[in-house]
Each structure stands twice: as structure tokens, then as C-alpha cells.
Amino acid sequence: MAVIGIDPGTAATGFGFIEQKSDGQLKLINYGVIKTPSKDPPEKRLLTLFSQLKELLKQYRPETSAVEKLYFQRNVKTAMSVGQARGVILLALSESRIPVYEYNPMDVKQAVAGYGRADKHQIQEMVRTLLRLPDIPKPDDAADALAVAICHIHSRKIKRLHKENG
Secondary structure, eight states, X not given: OEEEXXXXXXXXXXXXXXXXXXXXXXXXXXEEEEEOOTTSOHHHXXXXXXXXXXXXXXXXXXXEEEEEOOOOOSOHHHHHHHHHHHHHHHHHHHHTTOOEEEEOHHXXXXXXXXXXXXXXXXXXXXXXXXXXXXXXXXXHHHHHHHHHHHHHHHHHHHHHHHHHHO
């Protein structure tokens, strides 16, 4: 199963494509960041995000997606722009007919590190370990997106086990 994990943002949206092989191992496909120029007006930045994400979806054809939910931020302006980016991301995924699953940051930390209050470095180190990478993925937005994708794969496995045993 191929999954795209997404860490939404207007300036930088992290993405990470991973696959779960038949033996259960996770395989990194690709990761990175979609950046939008800060000099561009908001509507142009959102269009850039939408267009580049659509190209990535077309190129890698994930079967499903995992998007980090917006958590409450003290900076309302930042929360609004991240919310707009999330809307564009959800639209691109829906238009591409890719099922969307959403996870809050605590769920991601719990699924990846086994502790809902793990710090950023602990999560990044677990992403590196689980994907058998020589180094922590950079930039942070991309590492976060990979963590969201890993969370989705682990969560689906747990839900499937509960269903089989329930």
C-alpha cells in the first residue's frame, strides 16, 4: 500500500510517500517540501500548492493519504493560512480520488514513537529508524509528513487487528 503523508503549510507543505511491503516493512519512496514564494499573494501561493501537489499525486499515485489536522495555534493569522492550505490539499486529494485520513499531532506521536508527548527530535529519529535511513529526513516539514504517513499505516494495521479479533 502506497501512502502520501502531508504536513500542511502555506509557506512550506511537507510531503512523504512511503509504501508498506507485503512483509510489513516500510519503504521510502520520496519526500520533500512544496514551497511557495512569500512575495506572492495568498491566492497565488494556494494555486502553487494545489498545482504542485496534483503533479506529485499524478507521478506517485498513492492509494491513500494521511493529512495532519490543524491543532489550535495562538497565532490566528498562521492558523487561518494553514487552514486554507489544508483546504487546498483536501481538494487536490479529493479531486484525485485518493481517500483522506486525518490525524492530530498527538496521534502521530503516539503511533510513531509510542508516546503522545514525544518531542520533535524523538519523532524524527523514529522516522529515520522505521524507514532505515542513514540520516534524519530534512527539512522538518518533510520528516513530519513521513511521520503522518507512518502513523496512518500503523493505525490501519491496529484497526484491522481489532476488527479481526472483535
